[in-house]
Amino acid sequence: MARLSAPARLMIVSDLDHTMVDHHDPENLSLLRFNALWEANYRHDSLLVFSTGRSKTLYKQLRKEKPMLTPDITIMSVGTEITYGDSMVLDDGWIEVLNQKWDRNIVTEETGKFSQLTPQPETEQRPHKVSFFVEKDKAQAVTKALSEVLEKRRLDVKIIYSGGIDLDILPQGAGKGQALAYLHKKFKTEGKLPLNTLVCGDSGNDAELFSIPDVHGVMVSNAQEELLQWHAENAKDNPKIIHATKRCAAGIIEAIGHFHLGPNLSPRDVADLLDSKPESVSPGYEVVKFYLFLERWRRAEFDNSEAYIKSLEADFDPSGVMVYPNGFEQSFSDSVSGLRNYHGDQQGKRFRVWVDRVFASQISSDTWLVKFNKWESYGEERNNCVISAILRSKGNSGFTWIHVHKTWVELPQGKD
Amino acid sequence: MDRLNGSARLMIVSDLDSTMVDHEDPEDVSLLRFNALWEAHYRHDSLLVFSTGRSPASYKQLRKEKPLLTPDIAVMSVGTEIAYGDAMLVDAGWEEILSRKWNRDIVVEETAKFPELIPQAEIDQRPAKVSFFVEKVNAQRIIDVLSERLEKRGLDIKIIYSSGTALDVLPRGAGKGQALAYLLKKLESDGKPPANTLVCGDSGNDTELFSIPEVYGVMVSNAQEELLQWHLENMKSNPKIIHATQRCTAGIIEAIGRFGLGPNVSPRDIMDFQKWNGENVNPVYEVVNFYLFYERWRCAQVQKSEHYLQKLKSMFYPLCSFIHPSGTEWSIHQCIDTMERLHGDRQGKQYKVWVDRVSSAQIGSGSWLVKCNKWESFGAERYCCLTTILISSKADVPNALVWLHMHQTWLDGPDVKHPDTWLF
Numbered sequence: 001m002a003r004l005s006a007p008a009r010l011m012i013v014s015d016l017d018h019t020m021v022d023h024h025d026p027e028n029l030s031l032l033r034f035n036a037l038w039e040a041n042y043r044h045d046s047l048l049v050f051s052t053g054r055s056k057t058l059y060k061q062l063r064k065e066k067p068m069l070t071p072d073i074t075i076m077s078v079g080t081e082i083t084y085g086d087s088m089v090l091d092d093g094w095i096e097v098l099n100q101k102w103d104r105n106i107v108t109e110e111t112g113k114f115s116q117l118t119p120q121p122e123t124e125q126r127p128h129k130v131s132f133f134v135e136k137d138k139a140q141a142v143t144k145a146l147s148e149v150l151e152k153r154r155l156d157v158k159i160i161y162s163g164g165i166d167l168d169i170l171p172q173g174a175g176k177g178q179a180l181a182y183l184h185k186k187f188k189t190e191g192k193l194p195l196n197t198l199v200c201g202d203s204g205n206d207a208e209l210f211s212i213p214d215v216h217g218v219m220v221s222n223a224q225e226e227l228l229q230w231h232a233e234n235a236k237d238n239p240k241i242i243h244a245t246k247r248c249a250a251g252i253i254e255a256i257g258h259f260h261l262g263p264n265l266s267p268r269d270v271a272d273l274l275d276s277k278p279e280s281v282s283p284g285y286e287v288v289k290f291y292l293f294l295e296r297w298r299r300a301e302f303d304n305s306e307a308y309i310k311s312l313e314a315d316f317d318p319s320g321v322m323v324y325p326n327g328f329e330q331s332f333s334d335s336v337s338g339l340r341n342y343h344g345d346q347q348g349k350r351f352r353v354w355v356d357r358v359f360a361s362q363i364s365s366d367t368w369l370v371k372f373n374k375w376e377s378y379g380e381e382r383n384n385c386v387i388s389a390i391l392r393s394k395g396n397s398g399f400t401w402i403h404v405h406k407t408w409v410e411l412p413q414g415k416d
Numbered sequence: 417m418d419r420l421n422g423s424a425r426l427m428i429v430s431d432l433d434s435t436m437v438d439h440e441d442p443e444d445v446s447l448l449r450f451n452a453l454w455e456a457h458y459r460h461d462s463l464l465v466f467s468t469g470r471s472p473a474s475y476k477q478l479r480k481e482k483p484l485l486t487p488d489i490a491v492m493s494v495g496t497e498i499a500y501g502d503a504m505l506v507d508a509g510w511e512e513i514l515s516r517k518w519n520r521d522i523v524v525e526e527t528a529k530f531p532e533l534i535p536q537a538e539i540d541q542r543p544a545k546v547s548f549f550v551e552k553v554n555a556q557r558i559i560d561v562l563s564e565r566l567e568k569r570g571l572d573i574k575i576i577y578s579s580g581t582a583l584d585v586l587p588r589g590a591g592k593g594q595a596l597a598y599l600l601k602k603l604e605s606d607g608k609p610p611a612n613t614l615v616c617g618d619s620g621n622d623t624e625l626f627s628i629p630e631v632y633g634v635m636v637s638n639a640q641e642e643l644l645q646w647h648l649e650n651m652k653s654n655p656k657i658i659h660a661t662q663r664c665t666a667g668i669i670e671a672i673g674r675f676g677l678g679p680n681v682s683p684r685d686i687m688d689f690q691k692w693n694g695e696n697v698n699p700v701y702e703v704v705n706f707y708l709f710y711e712r713w714r715c716a717q718v719q720k721s722e723h724y725l726q727k728l729k730s731m732f733y734p735l736c737s738f739i740h741p742s743g744t745e746w747s748i749h750q751c752i753d754t755m756e757r758l759h760g761d762r763q764g765k766q767y768k769v770w771v772d773r774v775s776s777a778q779i780g781s782g783s784w785l786v787k788c789n790k791w792e793s794f795g796a797e798r799y800c801c802l803t804t805i806l807i808s809s810k811a812d813v814p815n816a817l818v819w820l821h822m823h824q825t826w827l828d829g830p831d832v833k834h835p836d837t838w839l840f
Contacts, residue, residue, distance in 0.1 A: 319777075321787070327802050327827040329502075361735070364780030369806060369821055371737065371745070386743050388804065388823040390779060402779055405804045407825045409743030 003072065003085075004192065008047040010261050011194035013075075013180055013209060014252060015201040016052040016059075019220055021066050022248035028067050030249035032354055035069050037253060037266035039358045039372075040288040046262075047194060049183070051075040051176045053162065053205050056088075057123040067377060069356050078160060078168045078205050079179035080128035086357070094182060098128045101156035102171040110149050116142050117167065130169045139167065162204035163224065176201075177208025184212070196261050200252045203227055207234075210241055217241035218255035220248050267292055283360040283368040283391045286399045290315075291374060295353040300344030312336045316401045317392075323405040325385045332401065350379040366393045367402070373409065384410040419488060419501070420608070424463040426677050427610035429491075429596055429625060430668060431617040432468040432475070435636055437482050438664035444483055446665035448770055451485050453669060453682035455774045455788075456704040462678075463610060465599070467491040467592045469578065469621050472499070473539050483793065485772050494576060494584050494621050495595035496544035502773070510598060514544045517572035518587040526565050527585065530558055536582070546585045555583065578620035579640060592617075593624025600628070612677050616668045619643055623650075626657055633657035634671035636664050683708050699784040699807045700776045702817050706731070707790060710840060711769035716760030728752055732819045733808075739823040741801050741830075741838065754839050761837070767794040782809040783820075789827060792835070799835055800827040 014020045022030060038048060048071040052059055055077050062068070074083045080098060082091040107130045111117050116138045120131040134142055139161045146169070150157050156172040180199070187193045198216045199209035204226040210217040211234070219227055221244050228243065235241050242258060244251030257264035267288050296302060316332040323329050330338075358372040370389045375382060385406045391399040430436045438446060454464060464487040468475055471493050478484070490499045496514055498507035523546045527533050533548040540547050550558060559575045562585070566573050572588040596615070603609050614632045615625035620642040626633040627650075635643055637660050644659065651657050658674060660667030673680035683704050712718045729752060736748040746754075774788040786805045791798060801824040810816040826834060 323787075323802055323804065323823075323825055325825055326829045327825055329802065363806060363808060363820060364783045367780040367783060371739070371821075384743075386739055386745065388739060388821060390785060390806070392779070403785055403804070405739075405802075405823045405825065407739055407741055407743050407823065408830045 004045065004047070006045075007187070007192045008194040009045045009196070010042060010256075011047040011049060011197045012252070013049040013051050013197065013199045013215075015176075015203070015206050015209075016050055016054065016062060016068075018202045018222060018224075018248060019200050019206070020050065020249055020252070021062065021068070025248075027350070028352070030247065030253070032067060032352060033266040033268040034249040034253055035067065035354050035356070036268045036288050036292060037256075037264070038069060039355050040267050040282070040285040041263045043358050044282075044284055044360065047072045049073040049075065049180075051079065051179065051206075051209065053078045053166065053168070055124050055126055055129075056081065067352060067354050067375065070373075073183065075176065075179045077124075077126045077129045078170060078174065079176040079208075080126060080170055080174045082179055082183070093186075094179070095128075097173050097182065098171045100171065100173060101154070102128065103153075103155060104128075104130065106153050106155060107150065107157070107169050110153065111146065111169065114142055114146065120166070128171055128174055132167045132169075133165050134161075134167045136164050143167070160205050162226070164226070166205075168205070175208045176205055177211050180209060180212050180215075196259075198252075198255060198259065198261060200255070201227065202248075204230070207231075210235055215240065216255065216259045216261065218251055218258075219243045220251035221245055222247045222251075281393075281396060281398060283370045283393075283399060284358045286391060287358055287370055287372055287389065288355055290401075291353045291355050295351065297339065298342050298344065298346040299349075299351055300347040304340070304343040309336065309340060312339065315398070320402045320404070325406040325408040346378075350377070352377045360391075363390070367391065368393070368399075374406075382410070383408070420461060420463070422461075423603075423608045424610040425461045425612070426458060426672075427463040427465060427613045428668070429465040429467050429613065429615045429631075431592075431619070431622050431625075432466055432470065432478060432484075434618045434638060434664060435616050435622075436466065436484070436665055436668070437478065441664075443766065444768070446663065446669070447483060448768060449682040449684045450665040450669055451483065451770050451772070452684045452704055452708060453672075453679070454485060455771050456683050456701050457679040459774050460700065460776065463488045465489040465491060465596075467495065467595065467622075467625065469494045469582065469584070471540050471542050471545075472497060472504070480798075483768060483770055483791065486789070489599065491592065491595045491599075493540075493542040493545045494586060494590065495592040495624075496542060496586055496590045498595055498599070510595070511544075513589050513598070514587040516587070516589065517570065518544065519569075519571055520544075520546065522569050522571060523566065523573070523585050526562065526569065530562065532558060533583065544587055544590055548583045548585075549581050550577075550583045552580050559583070576621050578642070580642065582621075584621070591624045592621055593627050596625055596628055596631075612675075614668075614671060614675070614677060616671070617643065618664075620646070623647075626651055631656065632671065632675045632677065634667055635659045636667035637661055638663045638667075699786050699805075699817060700774050702807065703774060703786050703788060703805060704771055707769050707771050707840075711767065713755070714758055714760065714762040714769075715765075715767055716763045720756070720759040725752070725756065728755065731817075736819055737821055738840070739821075741824040741826045741834070751839060754837075758837060758839065762794060765794050768792070783807065790824070790840075792838075797835070799838070801825060801838075802827050 050071045059076050070086050082094045083089060116134050117132040120133060124131045143159045147159060158170050158172050158175055160168045200218050201209055202220050202223045207227060207230045242255060244254045246254045253264055256262060313336050316336050318333040320332040321329055322332060322335045353376050356373040360368050360370045363369050368391045370391060373384055373386050375384050385408050388405045390403040392402055393399055466487045475492050486502050498510045532554045533550050536547040536549060555577050563575060574586050574588050574591060576584045616634050617625055618636050618639040622643060623646045658671060660670045662670045669680055672678060732748045738746045738751050740746055770791050772789040776784050776786045779785050784807045786807055788803050789800050790803045791800045803824045805819060806821040807817050808820050810818050
């Protein structure tokens, strides 16, 4: 949270399943487009928040399956757990709020009396979340009866039905919306309320997000009936909430454009990377652009033309050195030249490269230190290294790479 | 060889066993002193050449046992193999020269006729070197007869007897001295002759080195009789060759001082870290000094004082980040806290820290990228990280440097076992 010294330009609060993550797209094209857009244009001055119904275990599981960025804040278990940063530090203040008029034992006791409620697996049961499966036609009745019973037992709870199957019982103060409101309040007291907030969702448990005052909102094109219904009943006339025409992450990008929240052209949408002149020439953009080029080169998405190698040679200082994660050192001239051998080596395969947590700091008037994580996935296998790079500005025409140093974070399983 | 843009200020050509390396010192005190001196003051503009009788395999073995720096050139197998740089690229031109009027099979055939010649181990037999053990009393006679026979067979060879036991049969053009002459010639034709050359040795196979014209030479205090004898007979009045009063590497440092070849006070000789941020803004010196301090801190050879902790904190930019070789990123606070905890944790454990191949490139006005191999050894274990450090001059304090960023990668790859505590 303390990473930004000024209010965030944009804070995106997005649901994961079927919003940021499209389970029907094994190539994850939109998600990768969003990733490139975020890292190139927003990471340095904006906040990325994931708000998911998943518990920590299932969230981590999803991270292994899908190419997701590292968010600044992760809100899990339907807004009952807030964690910060890469190391996922828990927000204790939020726990205190949730403890008000809540007693998990009473909840389990009372819900045990409803046969229509089937408990979800252990990983989904959390200190401030008791979760069940219940059929659509029975949901409303059970919710009503349960509310009454728990109120009689002096608890202040909220019951959320979502996805046409999930029923979560949370403290009244919990929920995706409440968690966001809590965050907004925290930022406000620090004088760092984000300039704009965009919430993104697809299902019932996201409804609360759209209720927060002053936020922009996008319901992705594939949003569920229950959310669209809620919108029709509660927020129909709110111009700040739209129903996107595109699925999942593509819908989020669409909304950024629609609401003019900032750049919405992902580097992945730019056909000829080496010739592009981005609106703002930044070291972060340069990094995103280069690794995108590498992915496309190895997938042979463009020809093995000398023009590309020549262009790269101009971008990499020949006296610069690449330190590989296995401890091997190579001059840039050799590395760039060696790229010729990699053209198309991943053609026809599910090879993807993306960067995460790209942070640039200026070291002198024209040089920058950029730190980031680089991921490569080969179908099921993936590897991750942390990279320090030094770039020198060429005025308005981009950057020259002077130095690259890599260390493995997650060891490659097999390939290099 | 091409690492330096111009002529080397100094080229040191040193034998290894009992010269650069003291097998009687398990702590390698002098060698580590030399290492720090070399990296801090010479690496950037001078050439380090090891010239050993050992074969490549045997040389590599020695490298695992002793804290040797990475030389610019390794001359092995008594001057019959020349290899350049970290990658040890073989000099094919030298191989070709040595192949003239040389036939290994003939040598093996003729030498087999002498029962007094006991073949050395396989590891020490090389394409241009056939090696034996022979007792001193038989040596001269055998050398004379063997030379005649091999000449009759049409070969042009030389026989070197060393350390009172080792006998090497080599092509005439080979030998430590010949190899050095070849290197000097090469450097000269590139327009880069070294300003000064210092040869260092202790035994018979080093005599040739001292014969090269114009070189400075030091016979370490523990030099063998055969070398001192040769010196007496051949070089007695050459003021450029001395017999040091100190053993092994200490003798080399002594010679640098005696001949005024450059700085001869090793950072390891300076105990007072008060002078840390010295008068000269020198990022390389800063790095060498820091790791020296680090070693002494973990051995509790410096006090755990508030003064030092403050100095440490002021050395790093507050937002300095350290990318640990495990792939995790540490804030400088985490580093300093850990540093505090590690005071004295290696006391009494033969713990040594040294840096190798330190290079510095200026990447902006007032900022440098320093790269080095950083080694730690304790007992039989040793570890190395390829380390890059971004250093900048402090805006408000003249002549002071601040560390902005550090990044390390295990040199031997991530799969090998690594120590539990690793910092910097």
